[in-house]
Amino acid sequence: MNNFTFHNPTELLFGKGMIKQLGDRVKKFGNSVLLVTGGGSVKRIGLYDEVIGILNENGIDIHEVSGVKPNPRIDKVREGVKICRENNVDLVLGVGGGSTIDTAKSIAAGVKFDGDPWEMFTMDGEPDKAIPVGAVLTLAATGTEMNGNAVISNLETNEKLAIHTPAVNPRFSILDPVYTCTVPEEHTVYGIVDIAAHVYEQYFSHTPGTPVQDRWAESILITLREESKKVLDNPEDYEARANIMLCGTMALNGLIAMGKETDWASHAIEHELSAFYDIPHGGGLAIIFPNWMKYVMDEGLDKFVQYAVRVFGVSTDDKTDREVALEGIEKTRQWFNEMGAPSRLADYNIGEEKLEIMAESAVSNKELGGYKKLTKDDVYQILKMSL
Known part of the structure; x- marks a missing residue:
């Protein structure tokens, strides 16, 4: 730490x-x-x-x-x-x-x-x-x-x-x-994805010795998964709304980032999508994050295995670490999709035309990423995976 x-x-x-x-x-x-x-x-x-x-x-x-x-x-x-x-x-x-x-x-x-x-x-x-x-x-x-x-x-x-x-x-x-009980379902879903994305940006870190911060982060993600089902079934469920609201606050008030290096590459990439295409922030994150995970996981499989096991309950029996990590990533994508979030840039009619200029803009005059330092080509590949 x-x-x-x-x-x-x-x-x-x-x-x-x-x-x-x-x-x-x-x-x-x-x-x-x-x-x-x-x-x-x-x-x-x-x-x-x-x-x-x-x-x-x-x-x-x-x-x-x-x-x-x-x-x-x-x-x-x-x-x-x-x-x-x-x-x-x-x-x-x-x-x-x-x-x-x-x-x-x-x-x-x-x-x-x-x-x-x-x-x-x-x-x-x-x-x-x-x-x-x-x-x-x-x-x-x-x-x-x-x-x-x-x-x-x-x-x-x-x-x-x-x-x-x-x-x-x-x-x-x-x-x-x-x-928040009258918030339309679409915006509720985008908000939940945004909260999860904030946790991911701080959870996936190479900083050693942070079990407290990791458990805090995992508890937010597990709570989000549980409460999201309740609130989508019953939008006026006060306790579910309250827990999701508190998750949002705790995800980005500095608590789970204490003593850690963080990432924020996926947010930077999504900001390019929002800037060029004015798409919903949560929708863009739902598309980008699973592909970022898949692209960078080999930089530190242990954290992705921990995530898969603790947050989604993935079994490690007769599986390699890579298989466990990939299953956790796929369950992330499934969770977003089951809530109704988009899964591909094509869902917003976004094609290849501006991928290169967005990749260039994402890395211009700044270092991008913590779990893996991303170059322009890295960003381009993540965007291409997201088509």
Whole structure:
């Protein structure tokens, strides 16, 4: 295990009715809020009116940015930064899923950034200042509610890039699983895949001596498998929704990565797909990850054998390590497919035309991968396997 320092400053308010705490939390930071929302689901479920009512009851001035889309765009960040500066906003409040909260984080950092907000994503280093951020989560997926990450797309440059800075960790995040009960099945599935993918990026590591972190990661994956069946059978199963929501938070709040080298190649490859084709992030990960696993497994079969045995219960009787590992990978693909996730790029009508340019972009100016260092040709081969 590597040396590490762990600190997560986000206050988590989890459970039914926790939205009632919103007013008190916001007032700690001031009396002016920028409310960031998405495409209308928060209004359909009544959460928007509830948030507005609470803010009004507490005398909070409200400014708004709405219409944030999946694979959130830099133009909404620029819009929000302008509003915050013109109105001396004290806190940016994201209400919705990961795209909305990532936009809120990026706006908060952009307010303190001297330059166009997109430069935060392309520069060397990370922004180190931001006005406070709060979050009310309605979709279990990205884990953004308890970390300092934000991913934004620029359609003009076909780029999807991220910032990673504790400056944008939400000061508080409110997670009421009830708000996820009306999430459409497709988005529920994509969220579950995204959570699993976050675990994989940290689980598959060559760092020795991490049994605690491994068991934490495996428990998240096993819970996801069990609860995903329940929630797809009964979308209003509160306990299943709650457990999936908590899995999403625990998968990417720094806990399972403590003292470990991590990978993140599959996310980088999928970001190219999202940037060029604007496909759902979870859908792209469902396609890429099993093929990445198959491509890199010979770099360390032991971890893939452990994964197959512990997470999927694969028997090792009369099998080679490679056969056990391959069975675990195939069961991963089957799990995603059984939930209704796509399995090939062809499912999104993506062919070979842009594979090479995406592979080039994925490795440009950065080292890609941890379990296996990937070259442009490696990325190309993984994409080709995914067709």
